[in-house]
Amino acid sequence: MQIHLTGDLSENLIQGIHILQEDLNFQLTEKGIHVQVNKRVGVLEAGCDGEQGFIHYENPIHFYRALGLFIENSINCKRFHVTEKPQFINSGAMFDVSRNGVLKVDSIKKFIRIMAVMGLNTFMLYTEDTFTLSNQPYFGYMRGKYTVAELKECDDYADMFGIEVIPCIQTLGHLTQALKWDYAKQIKDTDDILLVGEPATYVFIEEMIASITEPFRSKRIHIGMDEAHQLGLGKYLDHHGYKKRFDLMNEHLRQVLAITSKYDLHPMIWSDMYFRLGSKSGQYYDPNVFIPQDVIDDMPSDVQFVYWDYYHEEESFYQDYIRRHKSFGSDPVFAGGIWTWTGIVPNYGKTFRTTNAGLMACKQEGIKEAFVTMWGDNGSEGNPFSGLLGLQLYAEHTYAAEVTEEKLKSRFQICTGGDYESFMNVKYLDETPGTTLDNLNEANPSRYLLWQDVLLGLFDSHVEQHDLVNHYAHWEKEIQGYSQKSGKWSFLFDVYEKLSKVLRMKCDLGVRIKSSFDRQDKDQLRFIADQEIEELINSISELRDAHREQWFITNKAFGWEVIDIRYGGLLARMDTAAKRIKNYVDGRIDELEEMQESRLAFEAFYGWEDGALGHCNLHHRMVSPSAFS
Structure with missing residues (x-):
């Protein structure tokens, strides 16, 4: 297919368009169909009257999705007009590179190109210890950790496509691999949890935050803090005795936020620890959970709370928990899951049921940001590209009040070159x-x-x-x-x-x-x-x-x-x-x-x-x- 684009095209857009020619099977040439590109506020549009085409977009990510829509519809007919209204301000995916499978830079770039055509503008890289700390050679030792140069290359590439790369680390638990070396003795509460209240712990956390944010344009950062089940029950208990873990959580969070504030960052954390501590059985999804108002009042206000849920099939459950999160006083972020973590093959039955319920609830409750996780539990035996169909489902929810299977199938073929039934089955x-x-x-x-x-x-x-x-x-x-x-x-x-x-x-x-x-x-x-x-x-x-x-x-x-x-x-x-x-x-x-x-x-x-x-x-x-x- 040959097209000729004119109009509101930045240097970044022009570079991105040239790169996407091979993926989308089109050629830029003055002999091609003329497509007028206009940058304007409002819905994204792509159309053709049989002689000339047009693309209207607000943000760069909308342009790339509209470009894909233009090419897709041009294959089938000469006259068409497609209009889409974004349902979320930000949506995208979190890629787990901490369970042994560390994506090559070329793989990250491939995901970025695909996500751009899908219209997903958030790329989150989950690194527990797979990035470089210049003063800690054993941090991520022999684990495939990224260099600053590699991460900067990824960020530059994503920026060309209007995609924000957000670094994701852990500043409390999930640090078994980082804390197993001798350098960490002073800052370790249990095998996987940092020793809160210890001054050396916050020196270490600042070193992580400074290092992981250096390569990226974004001022956002995900600082983790989930599933720290034994918080305050290891070395902390030996040294200080028992202390209410709600208090420990809030005190630690405040100290970490002082560091993020120093670097002018906008942090987010997983919300589950507050819910677990408020449950008599320690569950995250306890319907009888009670978080005291004084704890909520004591929670810092300069952080976003991320509600992760990959398990429920009922919209009503998600709506209830979204409202519980809103009671914290800030706009929650929703995180669903593509079930890539139970082996070599993904569980798309569970993925579709939970995603459809979760994202419909998000749209009903006015959630502005949503992303999907792709974990690699217990060794990353599965391949992240097996999750592409789940990414497409997220993308279609991002641009439609309701998703149809017919459109999902056609979009998947255009955006990825993959066959819907093959990936699904x-x-x-x-x-x-x-x-x-x-x-x-x-x-x-x-x-x-x-x-x-x-x-x-x-x-x-x-x-x-x-x-x-x-x-x-x-x-x-x-x-x-x-x-x-x-x-x-x-x-x-x-x-x-x-x-x-x-x-x-x-x-x-x-x-x-x-x-x-x-x-x-x-x-x-x-x-x-x-x-x-x-x-x-x-x-x-x-x-x-x-x-x-x-x-x-x-x-x-x-x-x-x-x-x-x-x-x-x-x-x-x-x-x-x-x-x-x-x-x-x-x-x-x-x-x-x-x-x-x-x-x-x-x-x-x-x-x-x-x-x-x-x-x-x-x-x-x-x-x-x-x-x-």
């Missing part, structure tokens, strides 16, 4: 027989059935109640089709295809080994050891190769060693299983001790009731009941 590697519709109980069998030990069979009592083999066989074939049409996203679907094959072969293998042993069917045991396990080892190796290639396309090298160790452990245990079974059927050993144990229900975490396939998201719990340390 990988959810069925987790949404299996034994799980709920839309996987609302957060089951992740594709993860624990990949890693579980076939001789120990921790999940086998659940597996044997459901036909998973045929389920995975069906989706293996379907995903093969997706792989063939995935284009530039083939590195995602190659992993999904190979994962589905491994799951088909492995999901009930432990069940069949135990059943064959119980029947004393040594011929079947020999067949499993000689053929099935050997074929499975080859398939696991192929999955590992594809997964490794995917990682190095997207992330820095650091962190892959953990997943390498997981695959290595899995392959070693498969080899041991074959060896032990062969020794047993050949009479070299008299017993398989692992087969003498009854297979109990997993009965840990949640979602395992009545034989259902539930949720487990800690690798060490999946592979063995034995101690890992």
Whole structure:
């Protein structure tokens, strides 16, 4: 497609337009259709009368979305007029680069280009210890931490597209990786929480704040402070005795805000600690939570509170909690979630149900800012680009009072080059027989059935109640089709295809080994050891190769060693299983001790009731009941 743009075009816009030519498959040329660009207050518009086109925009991010809309509609017809009204002032995404997967600079730039065409103007980079502190060489040591130059390069690139990069750090909890070195002894309350009230703690926090804000234009910063469950109950308790944790929270927050004020910053924090402390059971979403008015009165006013919620499907719940946040006296920010953190595949059933409810409530309650998180819990086995469909859903909510599936599909194809059904349907590697519709109980069998030990069979009592083999066989074939049409996203679907094959072969293998042993069917045991396990080892190796290639396309090298160790452990245990079974059927050993144990229900975490396939998201719990340390 050839277009010729004239009108209100800044130098940044011109640079961005040239960069997007390849992604959007258009060419700038004077021979192309003439498009008049006007910068003005109000709704964004894109249209064409058959001869000439126009784009009207208020902010740079609106221009890029309108450009995408113009190209999309020009493909289908010569005459069109599209009008959209932004529902939020700021919306975007938070990218987790603290759970081993640290995005390459090129990956960040790719996300920025895609987000620009989607119309998302906020890019949040969640760094616990993955940025450089010049005076602390062990901070982020061997973790892929960003240099100041790398972060500045990202900020410059984002600014060209009208996107604000907001640094996100932790100034209270979630600092296990940062605090594990000897330099942190003086400032550590517990393994993951800073020692509040200690002067050296605030020197350290200022060093973090000064360093992380240096590369960025934005004066906004997210300073974390969530899930510090043991606040004041470690070294602080030993030194000072028990103190009301509401008071500790407010005192610490005030000291940190004194630092952000020194650097002329506008901070935000997660809100959950106030709600947990106000709940008798320590829950964040306790409907009976009570935060005393004197605590609210004592809360600093120069900070925004971020309400994070990835769990509820009812608009009414979000509305209630948004109103509770408003009682703090400031405009809350809403943070939803794309469920990328429960394994290699995203849970899009849960993502869509919670996002639609949460963002509809935000629009009804007049929330001005919303962003979506993409966490990488327990090693970042999944790939952040698998979350693109969730980003598109956020973008469509940002520009429409209600979102239609038809428009979501067409926008996704234009903005990402991806196929809606292909991205969506990988959810069925987790949404299996034994799980709920839309996987609302957060089951992740594709993860624990990949890693579980076939001789120990921790999940086998659940597996044997459901036909998973045929389920995975069906989706293996379907995903093969997706792989063939995935284009530039083939590195995602190659992993999904190979994962589905491994799951088909492995999901009930432990069940069949135990059943064959119980029947004393040594011929079947020999067949499993000689053929099935050997074929499975080859398939696991192929999955590992594809997964490794995917990682190095997207992330820095650091962190892959953990997943390498997981695959290595899995392959070693498969080899041991074959060896032990062969020794047993050949009479070299008299017993398989692992087969003498009854297979109990997993009965840990949640979602395992009545034989259902539930949720487990800690690798060490999946592979063995034995101690890992």
